[in-house]
Amino acid sequence: MSRLQLRGVGKSYGATKALRHADLDIEAGEVHVLMGSNGSGKSTLSKIVAGSVRPDTGEILLDGKPVSITGPQAARAVGIAIFYQELSLAAHRTVAENICLADLPSRSVFVDRTALEARAAKYIALFDGVTGDDFSPDAVVQDLRADQRQLVEIMKALAGEASVLIFDEATSALDRAQVERFFEILRDLKGQGRSIIFISHRMDEIFAIGDRATVIRDGEIVGSRRIAETTPAEIISMMVGAQEETAVAADAAPARPAGPPVLSVRGLSGPGFSDIGFEVRAGEILGFGGLHGQGQSAVLRALFGANPPTAGSVELGGKPLHPKNPRGTIRQGVAYVSGDRSRDGVVTGRPILENVMPIHYLRERMILASPSALAAKALPALQALRTKFAGLGHPISSLSGGNQQKVVIARWLIDRPAVLLLDDPTKGIDLSAKADLFSLIRRLAGEGMGIVLYASEDAELLDNADRILVFNGGAIRRELTGAARTRFNLYQAAYEAA
Amino acid sequence: MASIEAPARPRSSSAVKRAFERYPFLPALIILVVLIALNGWFQPRSLSLAGMTGLIKTYLALMLLAVAQTYVIYAGDIDLSAGAIVSLVNVVIVGVMAQWGGDGATIVAALAIGLATGLACGIVNGIVVAALRLQAIVATFATSIFFTGLALYIQPVAGTPAPTAFWRTYGGRILEIPFVFYVAVLFAILLVVLVRTRLSLRLLAVGDGQQEAYQSGLPVTAIRMGGYALCGVFAALAAFCITGDTASGDPLVGGKMTLFSIAAVVLGGSALAGGYGTVVGSVIGALIIGFINSLVFFVGTPSEWQNLVQGVAILLALMAGVLVGRRARA
Secondary structure, three states, rough: OOOOOEEEEEEEEOOEEEEEEEEEEEEOOOEEEEEEEOOOOOHHHHHHHOOOEEEOOOEEEEEOOOOOOOHHHHHHOOOOOEEEEOOOOOOOOOOOHHHHHHHOOOOOOEEEEEHHHHHHHHHHOOOOOOOOOOOOOOOEEHHHOOHHHHHHHHHHHHHOOEEEEEOOOOOOOHHHHHHHHHHHHHHHHHHHHEEEEEEEEOHHHHHOOOOOEEEEEEEEEEEEHHHHHHOOOHHHHHHHHHHHHOOOOOOOOOOOOOOEEEEEEEEEEEEOEEEEEEEEEEEOOOEEOOOOOHHHHHHHHHHHOOOOOOOOEEEEEEEEEOOOOOOHHHHHHHEEEEHHHHHOOOOOOOOOHHHHHHHHHHHHHHOOOOOHHHHHHHHHHHHHOOOOOOOOOOOOOHOOOHHHHHHHHHHOOOOOOOOOEEEEEOOOOOOOHHHHHHHHHHHEEEEEEEEEEOOHHHHHHHHHHEEEEEOOOOOOEEEEEEHHHOOOHHHHHHOOOO | OOOOOOOOOOOOOOHHHHHHHOEEEEEEEEEHHHHHHHHHHHOHHHHHHHHHHHHHHHHHHHHHHHHHHHHHHHOOOOOOOOHHHHHHHHHHHHHHOOOOOOOOHHHHHHHHHHHHHHHHHHHHHHHHHHOOOOOOHHHHHHHHHHHHHHHHHHHHOOEOOOOOHHHHHHHHHHEEEEEEHHHHHHHHHHHHHHHHHHHHHHHHHHHOOOOHHHHHOOOOOHHHHHHHHHHHHHHHHHHHHHHHHEOOOOOOOOHHHHHHHHHHHHHOOOOOOOOOOHHHHHHHHHHHHHHHHHHHHHOOHHHHHHHHHHHHHHHHHHHHHHHHHHHHHH
């Protein structure tokens, strides 16, 4: 009998089906790998099993008996522990406190410090020698490096002494020695008959540690393979599915004559990326691809000056650009549109007109302005995007997500920027708005603007980018041009060993 | 919510830096020492036993209320009704004592009822903020009006006297040592005990990020309610002290104290965002406010200027604390 069984588990967020009717069996003593591209439903599935997301349908069985997992606490109680991709650590607490947080050793209402330290020491000892300097039970988590924090999250999951352990991208910041130690521990747990669900974006790791792999695509389970009987190519084919033919919808060879370079980046480093170099030519759409959070957004935000880079040189139209803050880069002709509208784009509660104008104010160094003169400038920009709105004076919150994003983009069109940085711009936008956005982006490129597009949906990249740089672990791993821009190549590069 | 993703600060090996990181109230302690010295300079008698007794007698209530506020702020919440709870408990215990006569047994019973009142108010706050998920700042502002209204219903005007036995004890001496010193020692022991509880640690963990705490399997709602309940109990203790000090019931006595209690927490080096802080710091913060007020008086500030000077002095103390802390940790 399987240790863990999922029967018809489904979860929707609004109209989006994150997971449809998933059936999955996890055996005792196996490392079961989940594979799938961005947003395929791996994390949703993991969180449902761990109790932090409630499924809409289906049931979960543990050792053949249905269990009701009402929350993370309930999941831990039945023996399920999870490593969260985004971590679940308390930044100001110590390593030892974080490891034991979920189940504090206590004597009546008091924390039993001796027992707490003893328990934490047991899990810290597992990583003896690979934790790096300054790692101690009483180190505060926020002072640790990214890899050390990941180790703490691993220790925290291990401390649950669960029979089912889920590791959702637990190795992304670890170095070789740390990964090898972690794998030794996993093999040990396997030997004890525990079940492990393992998610990673490194193909070599999957083949090193996995027993079986299940592929998820668009929230649906495509199939399972024994690792010993499959190949990376077969796994990637399963992830790609029958979508291959839609891949190259853009012109296979760039029909547009490549203009002069508008943006050249050399040796750019900063938090989350290092030694990035590329060129964008006038009239070109350069795509950033790869899995989530591999440095694509960080590079774009660095170029915009929102998180200034620590090293490297940038040239904009042949002139040096020092991205220290957004004010400076905007005035030199850099535009940045984020998918996170509420954080980076929309001025909530203000009228549409005011939401279109801020960049114009900044670039023209305006102090006074007449609303009618501004409206004359705002309207063409909004119309170019086919924005639907009742009046410029209406609050921006009266618009749909797609139209809000159009307003945000319109603000960059009044004074033409030289280069447009798009950071996953279609997040949470309906299909017709997406189509409008991309047709505008292609038109802007046709008029000679240089465009960098990071899209977490691979289809958007494949359909629109002339060239794709695939990121992994904060570095550019591959460049896909011309006919090489296929879904297969994109996945393969994204999952390649870092 | 403090972000885990924030770049790690450069680590230090120096003992000073480590001390400041471990004890966030050190800058406040330095400011307090300076203030005490200044008080002694301008009015040597303020540092005498009588002077210190008077100061503790007056500011014990604020210290307790600052501690009350700290437990809520630990979890990233806030309690704007803390002062109103003080008022309500004040009129309740004075009312009960007046009804039942002022002998020792009645006083003990009245204090028990007062504690229960504070606890009940805290639980009400916990329900509206943690269980009903209303915004802490607005929800506790609303409950503060409610609690004040209740206090005004119980005792529409100030002035009902507390029994002589009660305030005589609070202001008196036992074995030649002022009573308030015993209270202060008990208070200190209570804080040391509470620091070791599971609730303290869990409140701080919730303050570091509710989502993370929930995903870790912590009962976040219950923990936040626990913080408010503890706040209510400490507010009741603060009410006992203020009743001992003023010797009467006043339905508006605590109102002004709410924001002072929050200021004391911040002066003590705790983060309003939650997850980081100490109760010791809040006690020091309350003492800083006390010593500023007495210093303003001792330097002979004309009465019409006293508020202004107090405000500026608190601002300066806040800035000095931030600067000292930043310098030491950098």
